[in-house]
Amino acid sequence: MITTIGKKFIKTSDDIGNAFLLLVKTVRSSFSEKQDRKNIINQMIQIGIMSVPVTALTSVFTGMVLALQTAYSTRNIFNEPIYIGSVVGFSMVKELGPVLTAVVVAGRVGAAIAAELGTMKVTEQIDALYTLGTNPIKYLAVPRFISIVVMLPILTVFADIIGIIGGFFVSVYKLGIAATVYKNDILDYMRVEDLCHGLIKSVFFALIIVTVACYKGFNCEGGAEGVGRATTQTVVISMVMILVSDYFLTALLVLFGVG
Amino acid sequence: MIKIVDLHKSFGENSVLSGVNLEIKDRETLTIIGGSGCGKSVLIKHIVGLLKPESGNIFIDETEITGLNEKLLSEVQKNFGFLFQGAALFDSLTVGDNVAFGLRNLTDKSEDEISKKVKKCLSMIGLEGIEQMKPSELSGGMKKRVALARAIATDPKYIFYDEPTTGIDPIMADVINDLIIHLQKSLDITSIVVTHDMTSAYKISNRIAMLYDGKIIGTGTPDEIKKTENPYIKQFTTGSSVGPIKMKVKAHGTDTESR
Ligand SMILES: Nc1ncnc2c1ncn2[C@@H]1O[C@H](COP(=O)(O)OP(=O)(O)OP(=O)(O)O)[C@@H](O)[C@H]1O
């Protein structure tokens, strides 16, 4: 019993260490070597553009439901729906925009990366890369790393905007709030720091997703079954890590006066 | 020259190599034979640095490679061509790009020269004009032949063939035998071949080595192997189920021995 727990613990710390090492190597290789532009642009399209519809859909409804909930809550307390713009704006920009987008991308892109790299691992394509003079980290991890770190914050800004627009429609057409009131509720209180707060977090989430996905893919073993396992684990681990690290990142950023 | 000294490797509880000693001279074709699952693929993956042993040394032209860092190892790996048992073609690339992969990464040939070389390599294995096809459109045997073209495209000094004729019809298998002989004779290539196909082994080899129970139990020229008194080698080369080698048949976690 104790030995199994001990073994599990050693395995987990081993994994964390090796995954971190992979991240370090990837970052180093991203900056030090000449990059394959075509490959990166390809990945950006795969990761970024293809995630737009699902991101838009989730964030518009999140913005809408936020407006609705805020209206009902403030109506109960203050007898009228107030500060809807502020609540929707802050929640989207600082919290829900980054987190929801990251979760959607972890499910869509993280899983795809783990499955693709995992398949390459079990069919010896990763070994073949080595024998043909190519480092798999440079050839496979780096383009995905760059694309996701660039695209996730952009997607997040997009999600923020769409969410706020969703809240706007509910406020104006369902709750009967004047458009200018909604707009001023946002613009009067929102600062650049708040936007930075969300974006810094989304960069961290990007690092989590790409590191977990590449690590699970590169270390995949055991045929098709192993690929399936790597894929599920990637989604579960990165989602949990996103949500847990979100708390600590928020606390840390507030401590340093960012948002 | 390749020299393997007292190589040990196990995967968890499963000890695969337990003291392999072997020397491969320049410009010879050495064939490694042995039962399924005895560790032939594992052995040649160690020689090219894809796997790290627990103990023992491997010398490639005087360079000890088991202790090399990634960068130095990749320098040594430029001398190798490797045909994987499962072909390991990159399925996201076309056949042409697969064969050209090593040429683009390891040489500074122009695109013109590369496409000529790709054409030549494909015609050597009897598959002209399939540059634009994707690996998923090829049959198993065709994949193997394309992988062979990819392995020889960079004119490596050492070529490793992991079961080059398995899954290929007998006539094409003989074409591949001739190709291996041709490469060795005309280009002074050192070949290391893993095979179960004794016809092919006798035809192409200068020497044959048998791997059994984690060790090399005998080496010799094809004639010596044919006349050997060693009961293990005799049983294997004649393909008899009667003899000292008991095949382990693993079924549902229990070991049963067949006779
Ligand atoms: N990555 C790995 N992890 C764990 N065990 C492995 C790994 N690779 C190989 N093995 C084990 O090592 C042993 C030897 O495998 P190997 O692939 O070298 O056999 P082989 O001699 O090439 O057999 P075949 O002729 O069928 O290809 C097998 O028992 C296999 O289970």
Ligand SMILES: [Mg+2]
């Ligand atoms: Mg094998």
